[in-house]
Amino acid sequence: MNAREPAGAVAEAAAVLDEAARAGVPCPPVRHLLPEADIEAAYAVQRLNVERGIAAGRRLAGRKIGLTSPAVQRQLGVDQPDFGALFADMAVPEGQLIAPGRLLQPKIEAEVALVLGADLPHQDPTVADLLRATAFALPALEIVDSRIADWDITIVDTVADNASCGLFVLGGTPVPLDRVDLRNVRMTLTRNGETVSRGTGADCLGSPLTAALWLASTLVGLGEPLRAGDIVLTGALGPMAVAAEGDEFTAHIEGLGTVATAFAASATEGTRA
Numbered sequence: 001m002n003a004r005e006p007a008g009a010v011a012e013a014a015a016v017l018d019e020a021a022r023a024g025v026p027c028p029p030v031r032h033l034l035p036e037a038d039i040e041a042a043y044a045v046q047r048l049n050v051e052r053g054i055a056a057g058r059r060l061a062g063r064k065i066g067l068t069s070p071a072v073q074r075q076l077g078v079d080q081p082d083f084g085a086l087f088a089d090m091a092v093p094e095g096q097l098i099a100p101g102r103l104l105q106p107k108i109e110a111e112v113a114l115v116l117g118a119d120l121p122h123q124d125p126t127v128a129d130l131l132r133a134t135a136f137a138l139p140a141l142e143i144v145d146s147r148i149a150d151w152d153i154t155i156v157d158t159v160a161d162n163a164s165c166g167l168f169v170l171g172g173t174p175v176p177l178d179r180v181d182l183r184n185v186r187m188t189l190t191r192n193g194e195t196v197s198r199g200t201g202a203d204c205l206g207s208p209l210t211a212a213l214w215l216a217s218t219l220v221g222l223g224e225p226l227r228a229g230d231i232v233l234t235g236a237l238g239p240m241a242v243a244a245e246g247d248e249f250t251a252h253i254e255g256l257g258t259v260a261t262a263f264a265a266s267a268t269e270g271t272r273a
């Protein structure tokens with residue numbers, strides 16, 4: 001454990017991550033700045049940078065859940081989910097290229113997004129509460145990114161680093177939850193036409209609904225419940241795939257449809273012809 005008082009260590013870790021994001025230069029792991037394996041301290045770091053974003057005028061649009069798939073948990077050597085904040089400026093519309101310099105070390109995951117039509121203030125929300133509160137589901141791509149060099153992360157690093165969230169892309173056709181069995185959906189993700197990831201709804205903590213319930217209940221415990229209008233990225237359905245300049249990705253999730261994105265081959269971001 002670090003000799004500094006925890007509040008100082010939290011502020012220092014938050015400043016290091018914020019500077020890495022601003023400068024576009026990855027930083028060393030922040031776990032060495034925090035008490036060992038202290039996930040609460042890591043969430044305190046995340047909160048400081050979320051508050052910094054809100055103070056700078058960014059709009060909170062929802063939350064992401066991470067580390068839900070056994071494949072991703074194995075990739076990162078962890079055994080529990082986590083969450084991070086989604087800001088509106090992290091949403092990339094379909095058809096808009098992602099400029100190369102916008103992210104540091106992007107990887108991509110296919111997920112189910114839920115968009116809430118009502119608040120979820122219950123301490124122990126049930127599936128019925130969640131189904132009633134969800135306006136619709138969408139297929140989604142989360143482009144994860146790490147401000148920490150070479151993705152050298154533990155759970156403490158990724159939690160502190162806003163659950164390694166980068167950008168996200170939502171499909172454009174909303175599907176009500178009485179039309180799709182989220183536990184049994186099958187997902188395929190292609191990169192430049194080749195399959196790079198597969199999974200099912202059950203691979204996301206048993207079901208994307210189970211993951212969303214974990215988040216809803218965790219946030220109620222923190223006094224920041226999910227609200228009507230929030231987007232919830234429920235977590236990867238399969239392993240994440242590395243993304244590079246010029247790559248095009250399409251995810252198909254049975255019952256939800258398709259969502260696609262592409263990384264520009266040059267330093268220009270724009271709309272595809």
Ligand SMILES: C=C/C=C(\O)C(=O)O
Nearest residue numbers: 066067072164235236
């Ligand atoms: C490091 C990020 C992991 C996720 O976003 C995920 O598992 O969904």
